[in-house]
Amino acid sequence: xxxxxxxxxxxxxxVTEEVTITAEExxxxxxxxDPQPFxxxxxxxxxxxxxxxxxxxxxxxxxxxxxxxxxGPELAGGTIGxxxxxxWPSPTRPGDRLHVRITVESVTASKSNPSRGSxxxxxxxLSSDGELRQxxxxxxxxFARS
Amino acid sequence: xxxxxxxxxxxxxxVTEEVTITAEExxxxxxxxDPQPFxxxxxxxxxxxxxxxxxxxxxxxxxxxxxxxxxGPELAGGTIGxxxxxxWPSPTRPGDRLHVRITVESVTASKSNPSRGSxxxxxxxLSSDGELRQxxxxxxxxFARS
Numbered sequence: 001x002x003x004x005x006x007x008x009x010x011x012x013x014x015v016t017e018e019v020t021i022t023a024e025e026x027x028x029x030x031x032x033x034d035p036q037p038f039x040x041x042x043x044x045x046x047x048x049x050x051x052x053x054x055x056x057x058x059x060x061x062x063x064x065x066x067x068x069x070x071x072g073p074e075l076a077g078g079t080i081g082x083x084x085x086x087x088w089p090s091p092t093r094p095g096d097r098l099h100v101r102i103t104v105e106s107v108t109a110s111k112s113n114p115s116r117g118s119x120x121x122x123x124x125x126l127s128s129d130g131e132l133r134q135x136x137x138x139x140x141x142x143f144a145r146s
Numbered sequence: 147x148x149x150x151x152x153x154x155x156x157x158x159x160x161v162t163e164e165v166t167i168t169a170e171e172x173x174x175x176x177x178x179x180d181p182q183p184f185x186x187x188x189x190x191x192x193x194x195x196x197x198x199x200x201x202x203x204x205x206x207x208x209x210x211x212x213x214x215x216x217x218g219p220e221l222a223g224g225t226i227g228x229x230x231x232x233x234w235p236s237p238t239r240p241g242d243r244l245h246v247r248i249t250v251e252s253v254t255a256s257k258s259n260p261s262r263g264s265x266x267x268x269x270x271x272l273s274s275d276g277e278l279r280q281x282x283x284x285x286x287x288x289f290a291r292s
Binding site for chain 2: 032033034035036037038048049056057058061062063065066069070077078079080081082083084085086087088135141
Protein backbone atom coordinates (compact mmCIF):
# COMPACT_ATOMS: atom_id res chain seq x y z
CA UNK A 1 0.00 0.00 0.00
CA UNK A 2 1.40 3.39 -0.98
CA UNK A 3 1.99 5.73 1.92
CA UNK A 4 0.99 9.38 1.67
CA UNK A 5 1.96 12.32 3.88
CA UNK A 6 -1.07 11.59 6.07
CA UNK A 7 0.00 7.97 6.62
CA UNK A 8 3.57 8.41 7.86
CA UNK A 9 3.87 7.99 11.63
CA UNK A 10 6.80 9.46 13.54
CA UNK A 11 8.74 6.73 15.30
CA UNK A 12 7.64 3.95 12.97
CA UNK A 13 10.40 1.59 11.92
CA UNK A 14 11.06 -0.73 9.00
CA VAL A 15 13.71 -3.45 8.93
CA THR A 16 14.77 -5.16 5.71
CA GLU A 17 16.06 -8.66 5.04
CA GLU A 18 19.81 -9.24 4.83
CA VAL A 19 21.85 -9.20 1.66
CA THR A 20 25.38 -10.61 1.37
CA ILE A 21 28.13 -8.64 -0.35
CA THR A 22 30.95 -10.59 -2.00
CA ALA A 23 34.56 -9.70 -2.80
CA GLU A 24 33.72 -10.02 -6.49
CA GLU A 25 30.92 -7.47 -6.19
CA UNK A 26 33.12 -5.10 -4.17
CA UNK A 27 35.85 -5.25 -6.81
CA UNK A 28 33.42 -4.90 -9.74
CA UNK A 29 31.69 -1.84 -8.28
CA UNK A 30 34.93 -0.14 -7.28
CA UNK A 31 36.61 -0.86 -10.61
CA UNK A 32 33.81 1.11 -12.24
CA UNK A 33 33.24 3.91 -9.72
CA ASP A 34 35.94 4.04 -7.01
CA PRO A 35 39.14 2.58 -8.43
CA GLN A 36 41.45 2.56 -5.41
CA PRO A 37 43.61 -0.44 -4.43
CA PHE A 38 41.90 -1.01 -1.07
CA UNK A 39 38.61 -1.49 -2.98
CA UNK A 40 39.90 -3.46 -5.96
CA UNK A 41 42.98 -5.46 -4.96
CA UNK A 42 42.83 -7.79 -1.91
CA UNK A 43 46.64 -8.03 -1.74
CA UNK A 44 47.34 -4.30 -1.95
CA UNK A 45 44.47 -3.67 0.49
CA UNK A 46 46.37 -5.50 3.26
CA UNK A 47 48.90 -2.70 3.63
CA UNK A 48 46.31 0.08 3.27
CA UNK A 49 44.43 2.07 5.90
CA UNK A 50 41.70 -0.58 5.82
CA UNK A 51 44.05 -3.55 6.39
CA UNK A 52 42.13 -5.62 3.84
CA UNK A 53 39.57 -5.37 1.07
CA UNK A 54 36.78 -2.91 1.90
CA UNK A 55 33.78 -1.86 -0.15
CA UNK A 56 33.50 1.65 -1.53
CA UNK A 57 31.20 3.68 0.69
CA UNK A 58 29.17 4.39 -2.45
CA UNK A 59 28.68 0.66 -2.92
CA UNK A 60 27.31 0.42 0.62
CA UNK A 61 25.09 3.40 -0.21
CA UNK A 62 23.83 1.81 -3.43
CA UNK A 63 23.01 -1.50 -1.69
CA UNK A 64 21.26 0.48 1.04
CA UNK A 65 19.14 2.25 -1.55
CA UNK A 66 18.14 -1.05 -3.16
CA UNK A 67 17.03 -2.42 0.22
CA UNK A 68 15.24 0.83 1.08
CA UNK A 69 13.36 0.97 -2.22
CA UNK A 70 12.45 -2.71 -2.45
CA UNK A 71 11.78 -3.49 1.22
CA GLY A 72 11.34 -0.18 3.03
CA PRO A 73 8.18 1.94 3.26
CA GLU A 74 6.39 2.19 -0.09
CA LEU A 75 6.05 5.96 -0.43
CA ALA A 76 3.42 7.25 -2.85
CA GLY A 77 5.19 8.90 -5.79
CA GLY A 78 8.45 7.10 -5.01
CA THR A 79 11.35 7.39 -2.61
CA ILE A 80 12.91 10.74 -3.51
CA GLY A 81 15.65 12.03 -1.23
CA UNK A 82 16.63 15.69 -1.29
CA UNK A 83 19.77 15.22 0.75
CA UNK A 84 21.10 14.68 4.22
CA UNK A 85 23.97 13.68 6.43
CA UNK A 86 25.90 10.60 5.33
CA UNK A 87 28.65 8.76 7.20
CA TRP A 88 30.47 5.44 7.14
CA PRO A 89 31.46 4.56 10.72
CA SER A 90 33.00 1.21 9.71
CA PRO A 91 33.97 -0.35 6.39
CA THR A 92 31.83 -2.93 4.62
CA ARG A 93 33.82 -6.17 4.16
CA PRO A 94 33.54 -9.16 1.82
CA GLY A 95 30.99 -11.60 3.23
CA ASP A 96 29.15 -8.94 5.23
CA ARG A 97 25.44 -9.56 5.47
CA LEU A 98 23.83 -6.14 5.47
CA HIS A 99 20.36 -5.07 6.42
CA VAL A 100 18.77 -1.66 6.70
CA ARG A 101 16.73 -0.18 9.53
CA ILE A 102 14.64 2.86 8.65
CA THR A 103 13.19 5.08 11.38
CA VAL A 104 10.80 7.95 10.76
CA GLU A 105 12.22 10.87 12.75
CA SER A 106 9.81 13.62 11.75
CA VAL A 107 7.10 14.52 9.26
CA THR A 108 6.56 18.07 8.01
CA ALA A 109 3.80 19.42 5.77
CA SER A 110 4.89 22.01 3.24
CA LYS A 111 3.77 25.53 4.13
CA SER A 112 3.83 26.77 0.56
CA ASN A 113 2.36 23.70 -1.19
CA PRO A 114 -0.42 21.72 0.54
CA SER A 115 0.11 18.74 -1.78
CA ARG A 116 3.67 18.24 -0.52
CA GLY A 117 5.63 17.50 2.59
CA SER A 118 8.76 15.75 3.71
CA UNK A 119 10.00 13.28 6.26
CA UNK A 120 13.35 12.90 7.94
CA UNK A 121 14.34 9.25 7.73
CA UNK A 122 17.18 7.75 9.74
CA UNK A 123 18.54 5.01 7.49
CA UNK A 124 20.99 2.69 9.25
CA UNK A 125 22.92 0.04 7.35
CA LEU A 126 23.99 -2.70 9.74
CA SER A 127 26.07 -5.85 9.62
CA SER A 128 24.65 -9.08 11.04
CA ASP A 129 26.63 -8.31 14.23
CA GLY A 130 24.83 -4.99 14.50
CA GLU A 131 27.84 -2.90 13.52
CA LEU A 132 26.87 0.33 11.84
CA ARG A 133 28.30 0.44 8.32
CA GLN A 134 26.49 3.54 7.13
CA UNK A 135 24.19 6.16 8.58
CA UNK A 136 22.14 8.38 6.31
CA UNK A 137 19.72 10.90 7.76
CA UNK A 138 17.81 12.07 4.75
CA UNK A 139 15.02 14.49 3.99
CA UNK A 140 12.62 12.61 1.75
CA UNK A 141 9.68 13.99 -0.24
CA UNK A 142 6.11 13.08 0.66
CA PHE A 143 2.96 13.67 -1.34
CA ALA A 144 -0.42 14.38 0.26
CA ARG A 145 -3.38 12.12 -0.51
CA SER A 146 -5.79 15.03 -0.79
CA UNK B 147 52.53 13.42 -6.81
CA UNK B 148 50.89 12.17 -3.64
CA UNK B 149 49.66 14.91 -1.33
CA UNK B 150 50.24 14.65 2.40
CA UNK B 151 48.68 16.62 5.23
CA UNK B 152 51.49 19.17 4.95
CA UNK B 153 50.80 19.72 1.23
CA UNK B 154 47.08 20.53 1.26
CA UNK B 155 46.37 24.23 0.89
CA UNK B 156 43.08 25.74 2.04
CA UNK B 157 41.29 27.34 -0.88
CA UNK B 158 42.96 25.27 -3.55
CA UNK B 159 40.67 23.99 -6.24
CA UNK B 160 40.63 21.08 -8.69
CA VAL B 161 38.35 20.80 -11.72
CA THR B 162 37.89 17.53 -13.60
CA GLU B 163 37.12 16.85 -17.25
CA GLU B 164 33.52 16.20 -18.28
CA VAL B 165 31.88 12.81 -18.56
CA THR B 166 28.60 12.18 -20.39
CA ILE B 167 25.87 10.07 -18.82
CA THR B 168 23.52 8.19 -21.13
CA ALA B 169 19.95 6.94 -20.68
CA GLU B 170 21.25 3.38 -20.99
CA GLU B 171 23.68 3.92 -18.11
CA UNK B 172 21.00 5.57 -15.98
CA UNK B 173 18.63 2.65 -16.53
CA UNK B 174 21.32 0.00 -15.93
CA UNK B 175 22.50 1.53 -12.66
CA UNK B 176 18.98 2.09 -11.34
CA UNK B 177 17.82 -1.38 -12.33
CA UNK B 178 20.54 -2.74 -10.07
CA UNK B 179 20.47 -0.26 -7.18
CA ASP B 180 17.48 2.10 -7.31
CA PRO B 181 14.66 0.36 -9.19
CA GLN B 182 12.03 3.09 -9.41
CA PRO B 183 10.11 3.91 -12.64
CA PHE B 184 11.47 7.47 -12.93
CA UNK B 185 15.00 5.99 -13.04
CA UNK B 186 14.31 2.92 -15.22
CA UNK B 187 11.38 3.64 -17.56
CA UNK B 188 11.45 6.77 -19.78
CA UNK B 189 7.69 6.52 -20.48
CA UNK B 190 6.60 6.09 -16.86
CA UNK B 191 9.06 8.82 -15.83
CA UNK B 192 7.09 11.41 -17.83
CA UNK B 193 4.19 11.39 -15.35
CA UNK B 194 6.47 11.23 -12.28
CA UNK B 195 7.77 14.01 -10.03
CA UNK B 196 10.79 14.31 -12.32
CA UNK B 197 8.75 14.72 -15.54
CA UNK B 198 11.20 12.50 -17.41
CA UNK B 199 14.03 10.04 -16.91
CA UNK B 200 16.39 11.08 -14.12
CA UNK B 201 19.49 9.36 -12.76
CA UNK B 202 19.50 7.90 -9.27
CA UNK B 203 21.25 10.30 -6.93
CA UNK B 204 23.55 7.40 -6.06
CA UNK B 205 24.53 7.14 -9.71
CA UNK B 206 25.48 10.82 -9.70
CA UNK B 207 27.41 10.14 -6.48
CA UNK B 208 29.24 7.15 -7.99
CA UNK B 209 30.23 9.08 -11.13
CA UNK B 210 31.39 11.94 -8.91
CA UNK B 211 33.59 9.55 -6.95
CA UNK B 212 35.15 8.19 -10.14
CA UNK B 213 36.00 11.71 -11.28
CA UNK B 214 37.28 12.68 -7.82
CA UNK B 215 39.51 9.61 -7.53
CA UNK B 216 40.87 9.62 -11.08
CA UNK B 217 41.19 13.37 -11.69
CA GLY B 218 41.02 15.08 -8.30
CA PRO B 219 43.84 15.64 -5.81
CA GLU B 220 45.98 12.52 -5.41
CA LEU B 221 45.91 12.07 -1.65
CA ALA B 222 48.65 9.92 -0.09
CA GLY B 223 47.04 6.75 1.25
CA GLY B 224 43.98 7.22 -0.92
CA THR B 225 40.79 9.25 -0.92
CA ILE B 226 38.97 8.04 2.20
CA GLY B 227 35.84 9.94 3.19
CA UNK B 228 34.44 9.64 6.70
CA UNK B 229 31.15 11.31 5.90
CA UNK B 230 29.48 14.61 5.27
CA UNK B 231 26.50 16.52 3.99
CA UNK B 232 25.10 15.29 0.66
CA UNK B 233 22.38 16.89 -1.45
CA TRP B 234 20.99 16.74 -4.96
CA PRO B 235 19.71 20.22 -5.88
CA SER B 236 18.71 19.15 -9.41
CA PRO B 237 18.31 15.79 -11.14
CA THR B 238 20.94 14.37 -13.48
CA ARG B 239 19.41 13.80 -16.95
CA PRO B 240 20.33 11.62 -19.94
CA GLY B 241 22.96 13.39 -22.01
CA ASP B 242 24.22 15.50 -19.11
CA ARG B 243 27.93 16.21 -19.28
CA LEU B 244 29.12 16.27 -15.68
CA HIS B 245 32.29 17.57 -14.17
CA VAL B 246 33.42 17.93 -10.59
CA ARG B 247 34.92 20.92 -8.84
CA ILE B 248 36.73 20.20 -5.57
CA THR B 249 37.56 23.00 -3.14
CA VAL B 250 39.66 22.56 -0.01
CA GLU B 251 37.65 24.26 2.74
CA SER B 252 39.84 23.46 5.74
CA VAL B 253 42.71 21.26 6.92
CA THR B 254 42.97 19.95 10.48
CA ALA B 255 45.80 18.02 12.11
CA SER B 256 44.72 15.28 14.49
CA LYS B 257 45.28 16.18 18.13
CA SER B 258 45.54 12.57 19.28
CA ASN B 259 47.52 11.12 16.37
CA PRO B 260 50.31 13.25 14.79
CA SER B 261 50.42 11.00 11.71
CA ARG B 262 46.83 11.84 10.81
CA GLY B 263 44.61 14.73 9.91
CA SER B 264 41.60 15.53 7.83
CA UNK B 265 40.36 18.00 5.27
CA UNK B 266 36.89 19.28 4.52
CA UNK B 267 36.37 19.08 0.77
CA UNK B 268 33.52 20.80 -1.01
CA UNK B 269 32.76 18.49 -3.94
CA UNK B 270 30.41 20.04 -6.50
CA UNK B 271 29.04 18.02 -9.40
CA LEU B 272 28.04 20.36 -12.20
CA SER B 273 26.37 20.12 -15.59
CA SER B 274 27.98 21.80 -18.60
CA ASP B 275 25.54 24.71 -18.01
CA GLY B 276 26.89 25.08 -14.49
CA GLU B 277 23.79 23.65 -12.80
CA LEU B 278 24.57 22.00 -9.50
CA ARG B 279 23.56 18.34 -9.64
CA GLN B 280 25.15 17.27 -6.36
CA UNK B 281 26.91 18.89 -3.45
CA UNK B 282 28.96 16.78 -1.05
CA UNK B 283 30.87 18.43 1.75
CA UNK B 284 32.99 15.62 3.08
CA UNK B 285 35.53 15.10 5.82
CA UNK B 286 38.39 13.23 4.18
CA UNK B 287 41.36 11.56 5.87
CA UNK B 288 44.88 12.90 5.43
CA PHE B 289 48.15 11.27 6.34
CA ALA B 290 51.21 13.23 7.51
CA ARG B 291 54.48 12.89 5.63
CA SER B 292 56.57 12.75 8.77
